[in-house]
Amino acid sequence: MNYESIERRARRRERVRKSFTYFCLVLWALMVLFPFYWMLLSSVKSYSAYNSEYVPRFFTLSPTLQNYVDAFTAVPLAKYFLNTLIFTLATTAIMLVVITLAAFAFARLDFRGKDLVFTFFLALMMIPNELVVITNFVTITDWGLRNTFLGLILPSVTSVFYIYLLKENFAQIPDELYYAAKVDGTSDLKYLLRVLLPICRPTMVTITILKVIECWNSYVWPRLITDDANYFLVSNGIQEIRENGFGRENIPAMMAAVVVISVPLIVLFLLFHKKIMAGVSRGGTKG
């Protein structure tokens, strides 16, 4: 038993451990990626080929784009897509205005009751959505806003958490900048738009992306508030397609629709994955 053999054995054990780690990591990566592969694969199989495979095949030699054509012609997928785009952009844009103004008020302006209101805002973060959705449903129905974009958008244009996040960021900007701007006769609004927002752009971008993801995937509220297919978002659209779209058995066309719905977010993720992950670890929640 000399030093060399001990070291060799330790090195071998280290290598085994490392291989095992990689093996497990690759296994989970496959678990994550496989559903995506399967939806892509099924979406390019022809209808007849898919249904004749009693034992599903892991590849196809004759890919077809017919299913994508079906997805856009047989069901109003383009309409769902457009609705979601409008909903997402409008909600995000309005929310950014609302939270920027509020965050600026908390971070920079002095007014009576500021601390009290801020504490109250923080307490609001704990209210679960499930509790308030019932009354909101009744409110929107009473206002006659069912099946309108306004009804879809209004309840989700504020987020206490994002106000808090942005306020913290605004508060980090040195006071001197504000006083310098004041001496130059800059108005508060101009200071906010020309100085604060450009400096805090990274936070704004993170908030925007997180909100876009949230809007694109929202399901519960749109389902409650729309029953006219003309106002369905993609989540409700895919559910509608599933229940009575192509006929229950046309799974390849269904998968094509799923691919079309998933692509925008996946592209967004690939472009901004660093930002998204940093943003989520700072305060996103899901699950």
Add this chain to the structure above:
Amino acid sequence: MERRSAKGWLYLLPAVAFLGVFLVYPLVDVFVYSFEEGYNSASQSFFGVGPYNYSYVLHDPYFLQALKNTFVLVIITVPLSTGLALLISVGLSSIQKLKDLFQTVYFLPYVTNTLAVGLVFMILFKKTAYTDGLVNLMLHWFGAGPVDFIDGPHWAKMFVLCFYTVWVVMPFKILILTSALASVNQDYYNAARIDGTSRSRIFFRITLPMISPMLFYLIITGFIGAFKAYSDAVAIFGVNLNAAGMNTMVGYVYDMLYGDSGGYPSYASAAAIILFVIVLTITCINLLISRKNVHY
């Protein structure tokens, strides 16, 4: 000062207005609804005030089914996903090569549409006249018989729901745990290594205590999230969850509010408040336990 004060409130006005109408007022209103007996949404009238709505909900077999499903889901998925995420994160932080790639891949489910990908899971598990589905094919390799996971026995449906739920919540947990592990001071590990501490001892005596705040954060948010499970179930079993026997508590609330069996905001409110009380209790218990075991 007066003018400035007015200005501050002016900037705050949109946020206060929206929060007031869509968050504060509903919070009060939901309690009012839950005590109004025999509320009729058409005429907006009710017979009296009392706890009848709660008693109705608690005796509704659909609610009891939903309650049971939700508890099973919580008890299975929270420990499973947290444990699995811990294993993967520890593995992830022990390697250098390909770490970023793995991390990015693991996070992918977070940004996907739950409803859309749920459909893919349904296809993978579903048994139809044309095909037994991919999962059954794999079961066949191991000599197990085909099971209809989507329309079959209750345990099979529960399995699919748990499986999908774990798949959906993993990205967030892996992300949080990986960054928690990365922030542990390396000096502790170096000191332990000099002392010749074994790997398992390092893990249980250094790593686990150091990341315990984040771990408990994940367990608490995991409990809350799992109690609110709904869209995962819809994605796999369709809108009519009561018929499938797979409804969750949040699903029960929404079904009472709207849809084929809907139109009862009072029952929905009572159910929502029961859910809220359960979640609050569990969270408090979690916090009490964490105070004993978490090292800040």
